[in-house]
Amino acid sequence: MPGPAKHLTPKQMKFAQLLVYGVEGSLITKTEAAKLAGYSDAAREGSIMTNPKHYPLVCAHISNLRDEVRQKYGITFERHLEELGNIRDRGKKDNRNLAAAATTEIARGKVAGYYIDQKIVRHGKIDDLNLDQLYERMRTIKEKNEKVLEAKKLLSSSEESESESKDMTVKL
Numbered sequence: 001m002p003g004p005a006k007h008l009t010p011k012q013m014k015f016a017q018l019l020v021y022g023v024e025g026s027l028i029t030k031t032e033a034a035k036l037a038g039y040s041d042a043a044r045e046g047s048i049m050t051n052p053k054h055y056p057l058v059c060a061h062i063s064n065l066r067d068e069v070r071q072k073y074g075i076t077f078e079r080h081l082e083e084l085g086n087i088r089d090r091g092k093k094d095n096r097n098l099a100a101a102a103t104t105e106i107a108r109g110k111v112a113g114y115y116i117d118q119k120i121v122r123h124g125k126i127d128d129l130n131l132d133q134l135y136e137r138m139r140t141i142k143e144k145n146e147k148v149l150e151a152k153k154l155l156s157s158s159e160e161s162e163s164e165s166k167d168m169t170v171k172l
Contacts, residue, residue: 006154011037012058015049020065027110052148060151066113075112080105 008016018033028036030046039045052059070076087102109115129137 006057008057008061008155011039012049012055013061014038015046016058016061016065019050020062020069027107052144052151056147056151057155059148060155063113063148063152064155070112073108073112075108077114080109080112080114083108 015033015037018028018036019030022028023032023036030050031043032046034046034049035042049055049058050062083105084102087098087105090098106115126134
């Protein structure tokens with residue numbers, strides 16, 4: 001059985017870029033991104049490629065692209081919340097319709113990855129869990145995220161080595 005992939009395929013890179021940047025400034029769904037990237041079973045592939053257990057490199061690449069967007073546009077969680085608060089306050093003061101401004105700020109937050117369009121059906125409450133169950137849940141979350149972090153490290157080290165090899169070629 002082959003080990004985990006160490007490089008992204010061109011389709012995977014295109015999928016990640018479409019998912020983060022959208023099409024013509026509009027965000028698109030995972031299924032739409034997978035279809036535009038060339039996957040035949042777009043619904044399945046779009047869903048599974050964003051699962052770090054199956055595709056940690058794709059998830060890490062998506063995370064890296066979102067980090068770039070945040071840095072490029074100066075989007076931080078704190079500034080995002082501050083801007084939403086300012087919009088709310090201006091709306092209360094002026095009684096003007098600031099829906100467009102609020103929608104724009106929410107869209108900025110989505111592009112930055114602060115919002116996740118996901119529906120989770122939960123039965124019970126976290127308060128219903130005993131201490132052992134809570135620790136087990138936290139361990140599971142940590143394990144899931146460790147794969148993405150490892151993949152991000154692998155991606156950044158492979159990008160650095162590619163950059164270094166290009167520099168060596170130019171110097172020769």
